[in-house]
Structure formats: C-alpha cells, structure tokens
Amino acid sequence: MATKTVTKINKGLKGSVKIPGDKSISHRAIMFGAVAEGKTTVEGFLAGEDCLSTIDCFRKMGVEIEQNGEDVIIEGKGWGGLEEPSEILDVGNSGTTTRLMLGILATRPFHSVLIGDDSIAKRPMARVTNPLKQFGADIAGRDNGNYTPLSVRGGGTKGIDFHSPVASAQVKSAVLLAGLQSEGTTSVTEPALTRDHTERMLEAYGVEVQRDGLTVTVKGGQTLKARHIEVPGDISSAAFFLAAGAIVPHSEITLEGVGINPTRAGIIDVLIEMGADLSLINERMVGGEPMADLIVKTSSLKGVEIAGNMIPRLIDEIPVIAVLATQAEGKTIIKDAEELKVKETNRIDTVVSELKKLGANITATDDGMIIEGKTSLSGGQVQSYGDHRIGMAMAIAGLIATDEVVIERTEAIAVSYPNFFEHVEQLKN
Numbered sequence: 293m294a295t296k297t298v299t300k301i302n303k304g305l306k307g308s309v310k311i312p313g314d315k316s317i318s319h320r321a322i323m324f325g326a327v328a329e330g331k332t333t334v335e336g337f338l339a340g341e342d343c344l345s346t347i348d349c350f351r352k353m354g355v356e357i358e359q360n361g362e363d364v365i366i367e368g369k370g371w372g373g374l375e376e377p378s379e380i381l382d383v384g385n386s387g388t389t390t391r392l393m394l395g396i397l398a399t400r401p402f403h404s405v406l407i408g409d410d411s412i413a414k415r416p417m418a419r420v421t422n423p424l425k426q427f428g429a430d431i432a433g434r435d436n437g438n439y440t441p442l443s444v445r446g447g448g449t450k451g452i453d454f455h456s457p458v459a460s461a462q463v464k465s466a467v468l469l470a471g472l473q474s475e476g477t478t479s480v481t482e483p484a485l486t487r488d489h490t491e492r493m494l495e496a497y498g499v500e501v502q503r504d505g506l507t508v509t510v511k512g513g514q515t516l517k518a519r520h521i522e523v524p525g526d527i528s529s530a531a532f533f534l535a536a537g538a539i540v541p542h543s544e545i546t547l548e549g550v551g552i553n554p555t556r557a558g559i560i561d562v563l564i565e566m567g568a569d570l571s572l573i574n575e576r577m578v579g580g581e582p583m584a585d586l587i588v589k590t591s592s593l594k595g596v597e598i599a600g601n602m603i604p605r606l607i608d609e610i611p612v613i614a615v616l617a618t619q620a621e622g623k624t625i626i627k628d629a630e631e632l633k634v635k636e637t638n639r640i641d642t643v644v645s646e647l648k649k650l651g652a653n654i655t656a657t658d659d660g661m662i663i664e665g666k667t668s669l670s671g672g673q674v675q676s677y678g679d680h681r682i683g684m685a686m687a688i689a690g691l692i693a694t695d696e697v698v699i700e701r702t703e704a705i706a707v708s709y710p711n712f713f714e715h716v717e718q719l720k721n
C-alpha cells in the first residue's frame with residue numbers, strides 16, 4: 293500500500309495541465325464500441341484502473357480490444373458478437389462497469405458472473421438488478437441480487453416503463469441499454485437530471501433516443517454503428533486542480549480540454565458562486581460533448597449552500613468541494629446528498645473524519661455536511677480508505693496545510709487519475 297506525503301506550496305501552483313480523459317465517457321466508448329457493428333476507434337481514453345476493468349470484462353466476452361495508452365481500437369461484432377464468458381467478469385472498483393454492463397448482459401442469451409473488490413461488494417445493485425429483472429432477465433446475488441457476486445442469464449426481455457427512485461446515471465444507462473435489445477419500447481424517468489453521456493453517445497452511434505424532460509425513451513431492436521470517439525478531459529479530475537488553484541496562494545492554472553457538459557459542470561457554477569476567479573476559454577464541441585480550457589486563479593471564497601438538483605451535477609466533486617469550503621468565509625451547507633453514502637466509501641463519513649483530523653470545522657449530517665470557514669488546516673496523518681476521490685481531496689488539503697499531510701492508501705488514485713501526483717509536481721515548477 294502506497295503512502296504519500298504532501299507539503300504546503302508557498303510559491304503557488306502555476307502552468308498548464310492536460311486533464312486525462314473522462315471516466316464516464318471512456319467506459320461508455322468501450323461498452324458501446326463492443327456491441328456496435330464495425331471498428332470503433334477511441335482517442336483520449338482514460339487508462340485508469342476502472343476503465344481498464346471495463347476493457348478486461350469485454351475481452352472476456354470475446355471482443356477484440358487493442359489499447360495503447362489513450363488510443364483504443366474495438367472490433368465490434370454487434371450485440372450478437374458477445375460470447376458467453378468462460379471466466380468471471382471482474383469489475384474491480386468500478387460501479388459504472390458493474391451497473392452499465394448489467395444492462396448489456398440482461399439481454400444476452402448466456403450466463404455470466406460478476407465480481408468486484410471489497411468496496412463494490414458493499415454497493416447497492418438492486419437499483420439496477422430490480423428493473424432488469426422486470427425486463428425478464430434472470431439475476432441472482434446476495435440479498436436478492438443487491439450485492440456482488442452477481443450471476444446473470446439474459447435474453448427474451450421485454451421493454452419496461454421505469455421510474456427510478458434514485459437520481460443515478462448508472463441506473464438510467466443500464467435500463468436504456470437493456471431497452472435497446474428488448475421487445476417494444478423502454479422509458480426511464482429519473483427524479484433529477486443526471487449526466488447524459490449515454491444519451492449523447494448512443495445518438496453518436498446512430499441510435500434513436502427520445503428525451504422529454506426527465507424521461508428518456510428508446511425503441512428495442514436498435515443496432516449501433518461503429519465510429520470514432522474523442523474523449524474530453526474529465527471535469528471530476530479537473531475539480532482537484534480547480535480547487536487547488538483557487539485556494540493555494542499565488543496560483544494561476546490552466547486546465548486544458550475539460551468536458552463541460554451542463555449535467556456534469558455543477559462545480560463550475562459552485563466555484564463562481566463562491567467567488568472564484570475562474571474563466572472558460574476555447575469553448576468547442578467534441579463528439580457531441582462540450583469542452584473548454586479552464587483558467588483558475590487564487591481567490592477569496594465565501595460559503596454557499598449546495599442542494600437539490602445541483603447534487604447530481606457535482607456528486608463526485610463533493611469531497612474536494614468540502615476542502616474548498618474549509619477555505620471559504622462562512623458556512624457551506626451540502627444537503628440532499630445521501631448518495632454519497634454508497635460510493636467507493638461512505639463519502640460523508642470519510643470526508644468528515646479525514647478533514648477533522650486536519651483541524652477543519654466540519655460536521656456530518658444525514659444527507660451531507662456543514663463546513664464552517666475559514667480554517668487554517670494543520671498537518672496530520674489521513675487516509676483514502678481505498679477511495680480515489682478521498683485520496684486526491686486530502687492531497688489538495690495538504691497543499692495548504694501548515695505541516696505535512698501523510699496520506700495512506702494513495703494507490704487508489706489510479707482508479708481515475710493515474711498521473712495525478714505528476715500533475716501536482718508539474719504545477720509546482
């Protein structure tokens with residue numbers, strides 16, 4: 293297990309970094325390419341552990357995938373090209389791999405078994421396996437199909453009209469993917485708008501997708517046509533440097549090629565509301581997704597309230613927003629964020645416990661947290677608990693702490709941002 297020591301930056305963070313590929317979009321590019329007809333090429337792929345788990349699972353179903361860093365070639369043979377895997381499909385630490393792949397497996401007329409790491413084994417899957425059972429898929433697992441290991445026998449599915457109780461793009465995506473190869477029409481309605489990468493990318497692969505407010509509908513029997521996918525930089529990874537740039541004195545950072553899809557860009561709105569000096573330049577569209585370069589400078593921040601429909605737009609950024617809030621004047625209240633409890637860790641507990649160790653004035657609530665700023669953070673020993681986003685949030689805290697911050701279990705960071713510490717070093721010079 294890796295340990296990393298992070299120390300205070302006095303001269304500021306300066307320069308430019310190219311943010312690695314979006315994790316959500318990279319997973320989808322592989323999965324959709326695997327069931328599409330023809331050769332899909334991907335550039336800007338995130339070679340993080342989660343997306344590599346996705347590649348590994350689809351290879352085990354007979355799909356030829358060549359991956360060379362950020363470049364991937366997928367030899368898609370259509371939905372029918374997927375073969376019954378003779379080995380267990382290991383999703384590693386990745387919730388996205390588990391839930392989206394279940395949507396694909398639900399319509400495949402073969403048997404498969406999914407397993408992941410200790411964190412995945414605690415994450416609720418009934419939110420996906422229940423609707424997939426309604427389609428007619430045969431799914432079994434602990435607690436009536438709520439936890440891995442899960443076994444699936446798919447095929448013979450009929451479309452459903454599903455109202456999801458949780459605002460989750462993984463649930464929405466699993467239902468839509470199952471709908472594409474089920475009889476009739478499938479609709480999914482979510483309680484709040486979540487990231488729409490699936491809808492955008494399916495359209496790019498030639499699928500007809502109907503959107504009406506919070507409802508998305510697809511007709512069954514649709515095939516995907518292979519294409520070239522350019523993956524924008526991940527705003528969830530950029531978030532760590534947006535925060536660092538705003539709170540480390542004397543900083544000015546440019547983050548190149550960041551995806552700014554409005555269903556994901558809540559962190560930009562929150563930073564602006566907090567008073568951050570943040571600008572967007574070179575706005576452009578890449579493969580149906582908006583992208584820009586972001587420039588952030590040291591800023592004086594004030595506390596904000598983050599709640600309701602904003603939560604799905606920045607759910608993965610909350611750990612680092614909590615760090616930002618320790619440096620903002622006044623109170624920051626984060627609520628309606630119960631979903632944090634079922635991520636790689638219970639992120640309400642892990643964020644609060646680790647930031648408290650550094651002297652933050654932070655309190656856990658049932659559905660979020662309250663942070664009082666501005667507090668000078670001290671050094672200390674913290675850990676990621678195997679959660680990449682907690683590890684990186686602690687590293688950002690370390691850049692402003694008065695003494696060194698020792699972070700345990702930093703190997704988890706490779707799940708979404710393998711070269712994170714190289715980028716920190718790059719900006720120091």
Ligand SMILES: O=C(O)C1=C[C@@H](OP(=O)(O)O)[C@@H](O)[C@H](O)C1
Pocket residue numbers: 315316317387388459460461462463465487607608631
């Ligand atoms: O669809 C996706 O790619 C993701 C959706 C979100 O999860 P939920 O669908 O559970 O909200 C997010 O937290 C996760 O990192 C990636």
Ligand SMILES: C=C(OP(=O)(O)O)C(=O)O
Pocket residue numbers: 315342385386387388389608635636681708
């Ligand atoms: C929650 C996350 O991912 P996943 O659900 O794919 O494990 C994340 O990346 O913060």
